[in-house]
Amino acid sequence: MEEITTEQAQKPSQKVIPRWGRMIAWVGLLGLLVVVAMVLLRNQQGPVAVGQKPPSFTLTTFDGKQIGPAEMAGKVILVNFWASWCKPCEQEAPDLESAWEYYQPRGDVLFIGIAWTDTESASLAYIERFKITYPNGPDLGTTISQAYRTTGVPETYIIDKQGKLAYVKLSPFTSLAEIKTAIDPLLGP
Amino acid sequence: MRKSIFVIAFSLGFILLLAGVASAQQSQPTPSDDQVNAIAKQLYCPVCENTPLDVCPTTACARWRDLIRQQLAAGKTEQEIKDYFVKQYGARVLGTPPPEGINLLVYLGPLVAVVIGIYVLYRVYRSWNKTVPESNAPPSSSGLTPEQDAAQDEYIHRLEDEVRKG
8 A cells, every 4th residue: 555645845945055155154264263273373382492593673772772683693692581570580680791791892792681571660770780781672562572482581592693593591590601601602713 | 128028028939839839749649559450450461461460469560550650640641551551561461452453353253253143043043934834825624734635635535445445
């Protein structure tokens, strides 16, 4: 006996989302995923690695001078991130100044101090207190520390004469000898 | 006599001048903690992430609050102070990011999500209504649609035929 059903094949006449609508939705979703992935990747990256070319920057010092790639070219550069409220920074400040006084006459070594998230008056008081004579300036907009992906202060980066990062110290120097040990091999014969 | 009158007049003038300076200084009182914190709570120091500046206990944040106090005392507006902090320390010090560049996603994302949500709800609501047949014809007395009636009739006819044959 033939089976007869009373059920009607009722296919709901649903409108399909237009093709352009689906395209926009997929492109939007992909775009969002790419942005999230980029942010995650950036956050997971550590500090700039030794052997890499570090980010170039121009610092405006507290006394208004500009120090940029032209002033740094062909020199060993020591970049020190510090803050006046940072106690470990105080520990290394005299040694850094002594090292600067030791290397400055050579002319092929440049020390640069970068005050991170500090107020100008406090930074200047700190410079005065430790009689720091090498160029120092504020990290305006924290752009330099972000480029170097710093994680705090003090952090010191030493760049060789070829412009490659040769040494990274993510804690304070404990002696003048330690600073010399980091710089001397980069000066050549 | 004339000389002593001149000295008295000069002294009185000097005292009045001092009084004027003193009252002018009193008209610009030191900003209160509440005034400072009203701005500080909108700012975040990068050292202590996710802690608003008004409640952050570190030395760095205390100095930032002092800076706000100094700028308020200097007559700067709230917006000028926030602009200064953004220039000095970057846009990430703000509690709410400025609506520009990639930050626009923060503002537009929820709006787009709401619009998409409303559209999806609308579609679901429509599909639920579509489960009722689209035919506009009124249902018969049996409660079935004409199509269902026809199918039923055909079934009855066939059943009757089978009974006769049997």
